[in-house]
Amino acid sequence: MVSQTRREFLKLGLAAAASAAAASGIEIPLLGNQNSNLQNQLNSANIQMANLKTKLNTVTGFVSLNINEQSLVEAIVETIIPSDSTGPGAKEAGVIYFIDRALAGDYGQSANMFMDAPHNPPGIPASAGPLTVKPSSAWAFLQNYQQTAYLRSGTAISYLGASRTYTVGGTNYTVNYGITASPRVGSGINLQYPVNMREFWRISLAALQAYSRKYYGGNYQTLSSTNQMQVLKDLWANTPKTQTNPPPPADDLTGFSNILASDFAYELTFMTWAGFLMDPLYGGNQNMVGWDYVGFNGVNFGNFYGEGLNQKTLMVASSPTKLKPASLAQYQQQATGGA
Amino acid sequence: MIQESPVDVVCLGVGFMSGVVATELALAGNSVVGITKGPYWDYVNDYSTTKYDEWGVGLGRKYDSPLPLQSTTIRNDSSQFALPVRRYTMPIQYHALGHGVGGAAQHYGGGMGRFGPWAYEMASRTSSAYGSGFLAGINPQDDTHDWPLTYAEYEPYYVEWEKAHGICGNYNGSPTNSPSDINYPWMSRNYPLPPHPMTPLGQLFQSTVQGMTAPNGQKYNPFPTVSALSSQPYTNQYGVTVNPCVYEGYCAGLCDYACETGAKANAAYRTIPAAINSGNFTLVTNAYIFRLELSPSGNQVVAAHYYDAQGNDHRQPGKVFFNGMWGYNMIRLMLLSGLGTPYVYNSGTGTGSGTVGRGLTNGYTPYRGTNVSGTVNIGGNSYPAGNGSGGGVSVFDLMDDNFSHSNISPPFIGGGLFGAGGYLGGGPGNITFAGGVAAPNTANPNGAMGSAFKATQQNKYLPTKQSVGATPFAPDLPTFMNYIDLDPHYTDAYGDPVSRLTYDWTPNTYNGATYLVNQIKTILTQMGATNVTVSNAVAPYSAHNDWWGHHLRGGLRVGTDLNAGTAAAWAALSGYNQLYYNSNTSGFNYFAAGEITNTTGNNATAGTHAAGPQSYRAAEGIKKYLANLATGSIT
Numbered sequence: 001m002v003s004q005t006r007r008e009f010l011k012l013g014l015a016a017a018a019s020a021a022a023a024s025g026i027e028i029p030l031l032g033n034q035n036s037n038l039q040n041q042l043n044s045a046n047i048q049m050a051n052l053k054t055k056l057n058t059v060t061g062f063v064s065l066n067i068n069e070q071s072l073v074e075a076i077v078e079t080i081i082p083s084d085s086t087g088p089g090a091k092e093a094g095v096i097y098f099i100d101r102a103l104a105g106d107y108g109q110s111a112n113m114f115m116d117a118p119h120n121p122p123g124i125p126a127s128a129g130p131l132t133v134k135p136s137s138a139w140a141f142l143q144n145y146q147q148t149a150y151l152r153s154g155t156a157i158s159y160l161g162a163s164r165t166y167t168v169g170g171t172n173y174t175v176n177y178g179i180t181a182s183p184r185v186g187s188g189i190n191l192q193y194p195v196n197m198r199e200f201w202r203i204s205l206a207a208l209q210a211y212s213r214k215y216y217g218g219n220y221q222t223l224s225s226t227n228q229m230q231v232l233k234d235l236w237a238n239t240p241k242t243q244t245n246p247p248p249p250a251d252d253l254t255g256f257s258n259i260l261a262s263d264f265a266y267e268l269t270f271m272t273w274a275g276f277l278m279d280p281l282y283g284g285n286q287n288m289v290g291w292d293y294v295g296f297n298g299v300n301f302g303n304f305y306g307e308g309l310n311q312k313t314l315m316v317a318s319s320p321t322k323l324k325p326a327s328l329a330q331y332q333q334q335a336t337g338g339a
Numbered sequence: 340m341i342q343e344s345p346v347d348v349v350c351l352g353v354g355f356m357s358g359v360v361a362t363e364l365a366l367a368g369n370s371v372v373g374i375t376k377g378p379y380w381d382y383v384n385d386y387s388t389t390k391y392d393e394w395g396v397g398l399g400r401k402y403d404s405p406l407p408l409q410s411t412t413i414r415n416d417s418s419q420f421a422l423p424v425r426r427y428t429m430p431i432q433y434h435a436l437g438h439g440v441g442g443a444a445q446h447y448g449g450g451m452g453r454f455g456p457w458a459y460e461m462a463s464r465t466s467s468a469y470g471s472g473f474l475a476g477i478n479p480q481d482d483t484h485d486w487p488l489t490y491a492e493y494e495p496y497y498v499e500w501e502k503a504h505g506i507c508g509n510y511n512g513s514p515t516n517s518p519s520d521i522n523y524p525w526m527s528r529n530y531p532l533p534p535h536p537m538t539p540l541g542q543l544f545q546s547t548v549q550g551m552t553a554p555n556g557q558k559y560n561p562f563p564t565v566s567a568l569s570s571q572p573y574t575n576q577y578g579v580t581v582n583p584c585v586y587e588g589y590c591a592g593l594c595d596y597a598c599e600t601g602a603k604a605n606a607a608y609r610t611i612p613a614a615i616n617s618g619n620f621t622l623v624t625n626a627y628i629f630r631l632e633l634s635p636s637g638n639q640v641v642a643a644h645y646y647d648a649q650g651n652d653h654r655q656p657g658k659v660f661f662n663g664m665w666g667y668n669m670i671r672l673m674l675l676s677g678l679g680t681p682y683v684y685n686s687g688t689g690t691g692s693g694t695v696g697r698g699l700t701n702g703y704t705p706y707r708g709t710n711v712s713g714t715v716n717i718g719g720n721s722y723p724a725g726n727g728s729g730g731g732v733s734v735f736d737l738m739d740d741n742f743s744h745s746n747i748s749p750p751f752i753g754g755g756l757f758g759a760g761g762y763l764g765g766g767p768g769n770i771t772f773a774g775g776v777a778a779p780n781t782a783n784p785n786g787a788m789g790s791a792f793k794a795t796q797q798n799k800y801l802p803t804k805q806s807v808g809a810t811p812f813a814p815d816l817p818t819f820m821n822y823i824d825l826d827p828h829y830t831d832a833y834g835d836p837v838s839r840l841t842y843d844w845t846p847n848t849y850n851g852a853t854y855l856v857n858q859i860k861t862i863l864t865q866m867g868a869t870n871v872t873v874s875n876a877v878a879p880y881s882a883h884n885d886w887w888g889h890h891l892r893g894g895l896r897v898g899t900d901l902n903a904g905t906a907a908a909w910a911a912l913s914g915y916n917q918l919y920y921n922s923n924t925s926g927f928n929y930f931a932a933g934e935i936t937n938t939t940g941n942n943a944t945a946g947t948h949a950a951g952p953q954s955y956r957a958a959e960g961i962k963k964y965l966a967n968l969a970t971g972s973i974t
């Protein structure tokens with residue numbers, strides 16, 4: 001599923017440089033004339049760079065997802081936002097690059113999450129032993145400690161509407177898992193896992209693939225589009241845990257034994273839409289195709305391209321005006337007198 | 340330990356409340372120190388371009404209180420194990436906790452209406468109108484009380500507060516502007532600035548309700564929605580100049596309401612600059628307060644202790660300590676310091692004892708609550724035009740006791756401020772997934788996935804029709820079962836216990852919603868909205884899954900009786916203690932915040948405003964206290 005174009009970029013090794021240059025306008029300096037072959041390569045690279053810069057903030061290449069994860073995530077995001085007759089989808093927007101970079105950055109490192117133990121992830125199997133929490137770089141500096149995650153033994157809960165009792169320090173505590181809640185798991189007290197988000201994705205992607213193979217007869221990438229959607233819907237419904245044909249083995253990855261599958265379905269769906277709609281600075285929404293699709297203007301407040309409009313008028317208008325979008329990089333270049 | 344020089348006044352936290360106290364006291368010639376755990380945000384450098392970065396601001400939360408440093412735990416009732424908040428909601432529309440000068444007010448829409456007279460006398464007025472057992476009948480384990488002061492006593496402080504912060508609005512919606520006018524909290528002086536330009540939807544709402552009869556038998560009285568975003572250039576009584584709103588949007592939701600011109604009122608751009616200019620004020624940033632040091636007898640605070648960015652312990656002595664910290668951080672600091680009597684809930688008797696942590700309430704609507712929605716044929720630019728709170732029209736007629744609550748079933752008290760027509764500000768993420776991405780459901784079998792959902796997003800920011808609706812609820816009432824204490828399992832980065840919130844919606848919130856939603860449905864229908872649909876789904880435990888952190892209130896009452904309430908109005912304080920608390924924690928009289936919204940919302944942050952006059956009262960009390968101290972009348 002990896003496209004030929006992407007392979008070529010990877011081979012040239014330009015990914016990181018291209019992204020940096022496109023985002024900030026930094027030029028790549030030439031290294032001199034010692035080696036004409038090297039010079040030719042650099043000239044070629046600079047031409048490629050120039051071409052890339054004409055595409056706003058287009059990034060390629062991977063810094064976090066491994067080769068198996070790349071093709072899997074690519075297939076998933078294209079299920080969530082397909083390219084169709086209405087317009088470009090996750091593929092054209094480069095959503096996979098957005099996710100890849102997010103996983104390598106603060107999002108994946110859980111850099112702004114509270115990671116203090118004990119951890120009470122739902123459905124921890126009885127056989128699971130204590131895990132050690134890996135402190136993210138963001139909070140390790142605050143106190144140099146490794147925490148032991150208290151994984152509870154006992155009966156696995158059946159998720160929504162369920163209760164479970166934990167014993168901590170001789171006292172019993174009951175946890176109710178959202179009586180009325182839809183699995184809006186991005187919120188508040190969810191994500192009680194003793195691992196950071198990168199690790200969460202690694203475990204969950206492997207579980208999704210195992211589930212796909214066991215119940216749909218092949219890797220996710222090879223399934224029909226109908227079945228690809230159904231796998232994701234199964235995750236939303238936490239079906240892997242309750243499959244009966246045949247039941248997943250206890251503690252088997254296939255049953256998302258350590259992860260609430262809907263937690264991962266939420267992250268997949270949310271991060272795909274974020275990759276479609278966030279500023280191109282972060283690798284997705286390439287060439288602002290996402291903004292163009294939804295009719296969003298970015299930081300064009302009415303006169304970015306000399307349209308002569310202003311926000312005070314636009315905001316009290318009773319009919320919409322479509323503007324050509326502008327990105328944060330363009331805005332900052334304009335603000336600093338750049339191109 | 341690093342010793343700091345003693346000062347007259349130590350302000351704990353530097354948000355709205357400390358901004359007033361620090362400025363008033365510094366301008367009166369006292370030495371003042373303000374200590375905040377975050378930086379001093381500069382809107383020119385910190386917000387002017389970077390605020391348009393939805394991923395970094397709204398999702399990376401780079402302006403918000405870092406959870407790795409400190410979080411809180413939450414549960415629905417005292418039998419449960421409280422789980423910690425691990426991550427700010429993604430998306431985060433409602434969970435902006437402050438960090439640095441200005442505090443949470445760096446991240447609000449700017450709704451700033453006054454509390455009316457009824458709110459201050461909720462218990463006694465309800466008792467006299469509907470009988471002495473009415474409150475206890477509708478609110479299990481009821482712990483509702485009047486404020487120790489009336490609206491009339493707070494009114495002059497409201498005026499000072501509105502002058503300082505450049506509030507926009509127009510009270511001419513009030514037919515008489517008299518103290519007896521139940522349709523409007525009486526004001527001795529109009530807002531200092533005019534309202535923002537009205538949207539077409541606001542105009543439709545206004546003209547519609549003007550012709551309608553409210554439940555009290557009178558015509559509705561619409562007025563421009565009150566906003567704390569300056570509509571014009573302005574200079575306040577402290578000589579601080581204020582830029583007007585430039586309507587560049589990117590305000591709501593994922594943009595975290597950061598303001599790139601300083602038009603949105605908060606301490607950093609209204610009061611603290613004057614305190615700094617006085618030469619009597621020292622600002623200590625990136626300083627994490629962890630203890631108050633008490634005198635041996637325990638009735639005096641001697642010093643505040645904080646960690647600097649390197650983890651060094653600083654000791655800051657003072658004569659007076661003003662606690663202007665965020666609600667439950669304030670409670671936590673008191674409990675960690677052994678100050679006051681901790682509240683202890685007895686689930687067996689359904690009552691509690693003690694004061695610190697008592698009466699936690701919620702100032703915002705249940706996320707999956709009762710709601711009504713429809714569509715009107717007014718288009719607009721849903722992209723980031725506008726600002727956070729201006730442009731709309733509101734009514735008071737469905738609020739407080741402005742209509743009779745007799746014979747309403749299920750019974751409730753109070754009501755909500757309703758309005759429509761606010762600007763559709765917000766970035767691209769705000770409209771597509773401000774409320775989270777949806778799970779597959781009956782209406783959308785594939786949820787937020789696949790071509791069918793994708794098609795609903797095409798040109799979504801260029802609507803030719805607008806969705807209008809409301810998720811109303813009546814005031815959350817104080818009850819013995821909702822409270823704050825220290826968590827027995829989880830700690831902050833320095834090993835101190837985090838706060839634990841025990842909270843669930845009270846019946847008054849959703850019983851009120853059942854009634855109010857039908858009143859709003861009538862309004863929407865009169866406005867010509869189509870597909871007007873009511874959904875009624877409120878149930879317990881939703882609070883456990885949606886952390887409404889920055890709209891929680893209460894936990895510490897304003898009171899004149901020091902045995903009943905730890906926090907005291909200034910009149911009772913002289914000679915007792917050096918502590919003054921802001922009333923943002925006095926949530927037992929919190930009301931309102933029912934709302935009628937378009938797709939991105941027209942928020943009502945009125946609780947902030949109720950704390951404002953209390954901060955002026957505290958400043959006045961601290962001045963008296965210091966004067967008494969100087970003359971030796973107290974020791």
